[in-house]
Amino acid sequence: MMKNANRTLAFLAYLIPVIVPLYIILLRSKDGFARYHAYQSLSLCAAALIVPLVWAIAAWAMVWIPLVGALLSAASFALVIGAYLAIVVGWFYGMTSALQALVRPVPLFGGWGERFLT
Numbered sequence: 843m844m845k846n847a848n849r850t851l852a853f854l855a856y857l858i859p860v861i862v863p864l865y866i867i868l869l870r871s872k873d874g875f876a877r878y879h880a881y882q883s884l885s886l887c888a889a890a891l892i893v894p895l896v897w898a899i900a901a902w903a904m905v906w907i908p909l910v911g912a913l914l915s916a917a918s919f920a921l922v923i924g925a926y927l928a929i930v931v932g933w934f935y936g937m938t939s940a941l942q943a944l945v946r947p948v949p950l951f952g953g954w955g956e957r958f959l960t
Contacts, residue, residue: 852879852940856933859887878955879940882948885955886932893925 852875854862863880870876901915932948939946947956 848873848875849941849943851876853937855880855883856886856937856940859883863887875943875945878945879936881955881958882936882952883933883955884958885951885953886929886936886948888954889925889932889951890929893929894922897922 855866863883866876866880901918904915905911928950932951936948947953
């Protein structure tokens with residue numbers, strides 16, 4: 843049975859992103875369960891930063907297409923909204939997994955977090 847403190851710490855990794863995961867990784871690195879969820883939370887944070895940056899670069903490039911470039915770049919913002927919805931779903935999925943003491947990767951972006959563990 844998983845200790846309650848480990849589950850709480852893993853849950854806090856999602857609730858307070860960046861700060862708590864870094865605390866777990868740097869100071870509580872022997873707690874494998876909390877460390878797993880810390881990396882999952884950091885992968886969601888990375889996705890939340892990378893997705894709009896990639897869109898901004900792609901949108902800037904699309905603007906140079908005559909006639910339809912601006913429309914394409916504005917319409918492609920729907921992909922960013924979809925990615926953010928997936929991130930929110932991943933955060934809730936990670937929180938419930940942490941509270942249930944399960945080690946499951948979050949959808950879509952959880953593979954990024956698992957790469958740090960190997």
